[in-house]
Amino acid sequence: MAGRLAARLDVSALADVLEFLDDNGALKARHMIFGGGAVRVDRSGGESVVATVGPAVFTALPVDTTRRAEIEEAEWIEPDWRVRLRETRTRAVSRVNLGAARKVVCPGRGVAKQEDLAMIDELAQVMGAEVACTRPLAEGLDWLPRERYIGISGAHIKPDLYLGVGVSGQVQHMVGMSSSRVVVAINKDENAPIFSQSDYGIVGDLYEVVPALIQALKERK
Numbered sequence: 001m002a003g004r005l006a007a008r009l010d011v012s013a014l015a016d017v018l019e020f021l022d023d024n025g026a027l028k029a030r031h032m033i034f035g036g037g038a039v040r041v042d043r044s045g046g047e048s049v050v051a052t053v054g055p056a057v058f059t060a061l062p063v064d065t066t067r068r069a070e071i072e073e074a075e076w077i078e079p080d081w082r083v084r085l086r087e088t089r090t091r092a093v094s095r096v097n098l099g100a101a102r103k104v105v106c107p108g109r110g111v112a113k114q115e116d117l118a119m120i121d122e123l124a125q126v127m128g129a130e131v132a133c134t135r136p137l138a139e140g141l142d143w144l145p146r147e148r149y150i151g152i153s154g155a156h157i158k159p160d161l162y163l164g165v166g167v168s169g170q171v172q173h174m175v176g177m178s179s180s181r182v183v184v185a186i187n188k189d190e191n192a193p194i195f196s197q198s199d200y201g202i203v204g205d206l207y208e209v210v211p212a213l214i215q216a217l218k219e220r221k
């Protein structure tokens, strides 16, 4: 949609912007390419640009009530729809706000069964953390709502603590949590890519490590 809008307006389109930069009055942006596999800096061709930004990439400024926007009334133009509405379905509303969470526990495909998420919930509860997930758990397995998955096509988070449990650390996931202050990973494969981006790593079976962590945290309370 951004590309079509940019073409209509005859301006540049930039997808997945991470940062806007001022280049002597011209607009430059650092943005993800190749599905998050690389980051490139592009300069817009003109003064305007249509940009897409993932959730929680930018921190909202505090509300400034002294600022007033100029309101321009535009006439409603009935679109010549080529799309026919067949059905309307209500989407289940998820109350999660991962962008605001200070601690996040993120289970991945290392969790073998949906019932085992109860153990992850308990860990999150003793830690005072929100539960997120990798995409396969939300899209495909449908164990958790889509609002909970982190990554290039999911939520971008900046918590103080990210704990990945059975997460391999593929780039499409890592771009969504790389701004976390402290990253901890539990994985039974010592060569899992997530360890190269973790501050602390536990090489072990999550089915042994997670219950032990829950017990240790409960004893400390």
Ligand SMILES: Cc1cc2nc3c(=O)[nH]c(=O)nc-3n(C[C@H](O)[C@H](O)[C@H](O)COP(=O)(O)OP(=O)(O)OC[C@H]3O[C@@H](n4cnc5c(N)ncnc54)[C@H](O)[C@@H]3O)c2cc1C
Pocket: 035, 107, 108, 109, 110, 111, 133, 134, 135, 136, 149, 150, 151, 152, 153, 154, 165, 166, 167, 168, 169, 170, 171, 172, 173, 176, 186, 187, 188, 189, 192, 204, 205, 206, 207
């Ligand atoms: C265009 C595109 C966009 C995508 N966008 C996203 C996105 O936004 N977010 C996202 O998350 N993914 C995204 N993906 C998918 C991504 O590439 C990975 O497939 C996904 O992140 C892998 O999820 P995972 O780490 O849970 O699973 P896996 O890669 O299968 O990893 C499971 C890990 O669990 C470990 N493990 C297994 N059993 C245990 C155990 N008992 N104890 C401890 N460790 C164990 C394994 O060693 C393994 O490392 C995207 C892919 C594409 C192509």
